[in-house]
Amino acid sequence: MATQQHRGEKALVLWDINNCPIPDGHDPFMVVHRIQTALGLVRRCGEISMSAIGNNLTKIPGGEDVMRKLSSIGISLKNGHDYQEDLYDWAEKNPPPATMMVIDGHEQLGWLAPTLCDLEHDVLTARVKT
Template identity: 55%
Template sequence: MERQQQRKEEAWVIWNISMCPIPDGVDPSVMGTTIQKALESAGHVRRYDQISITAFGNNLIKKKDVTRKLYSTGKISLMHGTKYQTQLLIWSQRTRPPATMMIIDSHERLGVGWLASTLSDLEDEGFTILLAYPQCDGIA
């Protein structure tokens, strides 16, 4: 009996950590695992799929110990700035659907301008787009 190998799907999480910081009292070292489990339990990715998480932020985090804990897990990449448009387009050009993109940002940024149009176009191409805007109290 032939075994069919399923192609590993990619998922990329874009997290505007300046607008949606880690909630008070939450250990930064669990954020990567928490995000990954949320994607898995929602049925958007399987445990063996490749999940990349990038936190974008101005001055990333005011507390250096938080930045160190996020980075030390190996699950979250850190990038300075909150304009992730270029990285979003590069990822979508090198990744073929089916693939999932989750964006964690403020409601105001997600629902307007070129981003809404771009995400709609990506959905039309076969990407799964997930938008998350938790209670944000931005520092950007």
């Protein structure tokens, strides 16, 4: 019964891989597995969209080898650093019970806080209207 309830649940992971790179000596596959595990039920019953974002993806630790491994398991790669619009677009297309996870540095998350508050407000407002 619980499985059917959550079948349509989706999750988005936006990961600034420049600010939060895979630590030296760690397998990219295991890092992604741990991220997916942190999402719990969504990983087993729903769809996870994951993007690694960075200003210069070939200059991250592990470079092209890490990018190739991430791409091979379905992680989309995006050059750039501003993913605020990606959050709004995804939230609009994926209403609750959708889940978002942002992996970034402390300073950038502080900058992103107003966006996350706006998204939460939009969700609460939509719930009141229905």
